[in-house]
Amino acid sequence: MALYRTEGIVLKTRNLGEADRIVTLFSPAKGKVRAVARGARRPRSRFVSATQMFAHADFLVFSGKSLDSISQVEVKTSFPRLHDDLTKLAFASYAVELLDAMVEEGAGGEAGQGDEGGQGSGEVFGLLLSYLHALSGGRDPEMTTRAFEIKLASILGYRPVLDSCARCGAADRGGEVGFDPEAGGLVCAGCLGRSPGAVRLSRGTVELLKRLSDLDFERISRLGAGPGARSEMERAMRAHLDYRLDRKLQSLEFLAAVKAAPGGGR
Numbered sequence: 452m453a454l455y456r457t458e459g460i461v462l463k464t465r466n467l468g469e470a471d472r473i474v475t476l477f478s479p480a481k482g483k484v485r486a487v488a489r490g491a492r493r494p495r496s497r498f499v500s501a502t503q504m505f506a507h508a509d510f511l512v513f514s515g516k517s518l519d520s521i522s523q524v525e526v527k528t529s530f531p532r533l534h535d536d537l538t539k540l541a542f543a544s545y546a547v548e549l550l551d552a553m554v555e556e557g558a559g560g561e562a563g564q565g566d567e568g569g570q571g572s573g574e575v576f577g578l579l580l581s582y583l584h585a586l587s588g589g590r591d592p593e594m595t596t597r598a599f600e601i602k603l604a605s606i607l608g609y610r611p612v613l614d615s616c617a618r619c620g621a622a623d624r625g626g627e628v629g630f631d632p633e634a635g636g637l638v639c640a641g642c643l644g645r646s647p648g649a650v651r652l653s654r655g656t657v658e659l660l661k662r663l664s665d666l667d668f669e670r671i672s673r674l675g676a677g678p679g680a681r682s683e684m685e686r687a688m689r690a691h692l693d694y695r696l697d698r699k700l701q702s703l704e705f706l707a708a709v710k711a712a713p714g715g716g717r
């Protein structure tokens with residue numbers, strides 16, 4: 452059996468048998484990796500903290516015929532603040548489920564379909580790690596997560612078109628616009644009539660979406676978007692991503708419940 456070493460972040464865990472746990476990791480070199488951690492559900496197991504959601508660790512893995520198996524692990528951080536705060540937990544759970552749904556298993560160094568720039572899973576890994584640190588460090592969870600969505604989509608080849616009409620190609624001149632998931636971005640006033648599924652966007656929201664794609668998480672957290680713009684951004688990105696996903700994400704219900712609770716989704 453071959454042994455390999457990889458850094459990884461836990462995207463998903465599932466119980467197996469009496470005491471084992473199967474984890475899906477995201478590795479900068481290998482993309483999505485599934486491996487079993489034997490005995491991980493026993494209280495004294497050395498795998499307990501390394502097999503929690505979001506754990507960032509160095510893994511030593513045996514590659515098996517059907518399933519890889521974790522042999523050793525060294526945890527870098529388990530992001531305890533993401534587990535202690537329901538709002539952060541809900542946003543982080545959504546982000547890792549989104550990544551899991553958008554990236555094929557075994558995609559290796561080339562993350563996703565339609566990847567034009569040749570950027571691979573290393574870039575996706577870096578994005579996820581900086582997102583989890585930003586969220587854990589108290590950055591605005593909603594804006595940080597919107598930025599994660601748009602940056603992830605861009606790396607995977609689904610960057611929304613924001614500076615021209617995604618239908619007719621006319622440059623955006625600041626007039627009335629919508630966001631059309633089918634066309635993959637902004638649509639001009641002239642094309643809105645042919646985009647029944649479009650989300651109407653105010654000018655401020657268009658500018659914010661551009662910034663989410665360009666700025667780092669710390670600066671995004673300080674943008675100070677109002678509730679109207681937040682709602683428009685959320686609807687536009689939800690439509691953009693759902694159009695490209697083949698299943699509904701389970702974590703969205705948890706996220707909606709947390710946001711609806713008093714003081715939720717700050």
Ligand SMILES: [Zn+2]
Nearest residue numbers: 616619639642
């Ligand atoms: Zn147009």
